[in-house]
Amino acid sequence: MEVKMAKSAGFCFGVKRAVDSVYEQIEQGxxxxxxxxxxxxxxxxxxxxxxGIQVIKDIEELKKIEEGTVIIRSHGVSRDVYELIERQGLECVDATCPFVKRIHRTxxxxxxxxxxIIIIGNPGHPEVEGIRGWASTEAIVIESEEEVFQFINNENNDVFKTEEICIVSQTTFNYNKFKDLVEILSKRxxxxxxxxxICNATEERQTExxxxxxxVETMIVIGGTHSSNTRKLYEICKEECENTYFIQTLDDLHLEFSKAASPVGITAGASTPNNIIEEVQNYVRINF
Known part of the structure; x- marks a missing residue:
C-alpha cells in the first residue's frame, strides 16, 4: 500500500506549548x-x-474554585476570565497560543x-468567543457567504457602512473562504x-x-471531533477526494475503513498526538 503522509500532520507549536505546560504543572503536585x-x-x-486535571466548563464553575492553579486553554479566553481568576486569588498559567494572543491585542x-470588529470564524468556537471578549466596541461574527449577505442586508448593521471596521479571523479558518468573505465586504x-x-501553520497544513x-484514491484525516482545524482539513480533502475519512483514533479506522484504494493520503489536525498518527500510518501500511 502506497501511503502519502503529510509532513505538517500533528501538534502545532501552540498546541504542543499548551500541553507541555499542563504536564509541567502536574510535576509540581x-x-x-x-x-x-x-x-x-x-x-x-x-x-x-x-x-487529576479538572476541566472548568464556564465562568460559573470558575467562581466556585477557591484555590489551585488555573491553566488557560490554547484557544484563549475573554478578558473577564482573567479578571475573575485574579479576584479569586488563583494562580494563572496562560497557555494561550501566541498567535491567538496576537488577535486579542489587535x-x-x-x-x-x-x-x-468583524471576526471571520465559527461563533460557537471557544477561540472566537475569547476573541470577542476583548472588544470594547460591537463585534460581529461571520462564518459563511450566506451570513455575510445577511449582515449586509440587515438594516441594523447600516452603521458599519459609515464607520471603520477591523476584520480578523479565527486562526484555523479556511484561508480561501476568508479571502472570499473579505472581498464581498470590500466590494460593498x-x-x-x-x-x-490565520496561523501560517494552518495555511501550510491546509495547502498540503x-x-x-x-x-490519492483514499484520504484519512485524523483529529478530535470538536477540532475546528481538523474539520476544515476534512472539508478541504473531501472536495479533492470523495473517499475521505474523518477519524479520531485507530479504533474508528477499524469501524469505517474497510477496503482502501491505493494510494492513501494521511493528514492530521493540530491537536492530534503523534502516537495516534503513527498507529494509523503503520496499520495502513501493514494491513492494506
Whole structure:
C-alpha cells in the first residue's frame, strides 16, 4: 500500500506549548484546573483527567474554585476570565497560543480606537468567543457567504457602512473562504482594515492536505471531533477526494475503513498526538 503522509500532520507549536505546560504543572503536585479542554482532542484530555486535571466548563464553575492553579486553554479566553481568576486569588498559567494572543491585542487596540470588529470564524468556537471578549466596541461574527449577505442586508448593521471596521479571523479558518468573505465586504464599500490572523501553520497544513488529497484514491484525516482545524482539513480533502475519512483514533479506522484504494493520503489536525498518527500510518501500511 502506497501511503502519502503529510509532513505538517500533528501538534502545532501552540498546541504542543499548551500541553507541555499542563504536564509541567502536574510535576509540581498542585491542584490544577484548565479553563475548558486544554486542546480539542478527547484522548489528550482523557489522559490529563486520569492524572487529576479538572476541566472548568464556564465562568460559573470558575467562581466556585477557591484555590489551585488555573491553566488557560490554547484557544484563549475573554478578558473577564482573567479578571475573575485574579479576584479569586488563583494562580494563572496562560497557555494561550501566541498567535491567538496576537488577535486579542489587535481587537483590544482596534476597538479602543473606536473601530467596530468583524471576526471571520465559527461563533460557537471557544477561540472566537475569547476573541470577542476583548472588544470594547460591537463585534460581529461571520462564518459563511450566506451570513455575510445577511449582515449586509440587515438594516441594523447600516452603521458599519459609515464607520471603520477591523476584520480578523479565527486562526484555523479556511484561508480561501476568508479571502472570499473579505472581498464581498470590500466590494460593498465597507471601510475595512483587514488583519489576516490565520496561523501560517494552518495555511501550510491546509495547502498540503489539498495537494495530497488531489493525488490519492483514499484520504484519512485524523483529529478530535470538536477540532475546528481538523474539520476544515476534512472539508478541504473531501472536495479533492470523495473517499475521505474523518477519524479520531485507530479504533474508528477499524469501524469505517474497510477496503482502501491505493494510494492513501494521511493528514492530521493540530491537536492530534503523534502516537495516534503513527498507529494509523503503520496499520495502513501493514494491513492494506
Amino acid at each position: 498542585k491542584k490544577i484546573y484548565t479553563f475548558g479542554p486544554i486542546i480539542h482532542n478527547e484522548e489528550v484530555v482523557k489522559d490529563l483527567e486520569q492524572k 481587537v483590544e487596540k482596534e476597538s479602543a480606537a473606536g473601530r467596530k 464599500g465597507y471601510n475595512v482594515n483587514v488583519v489576516n490572523t 492536505a489539498k495537494e495530497i488529497a488531489s493525488q
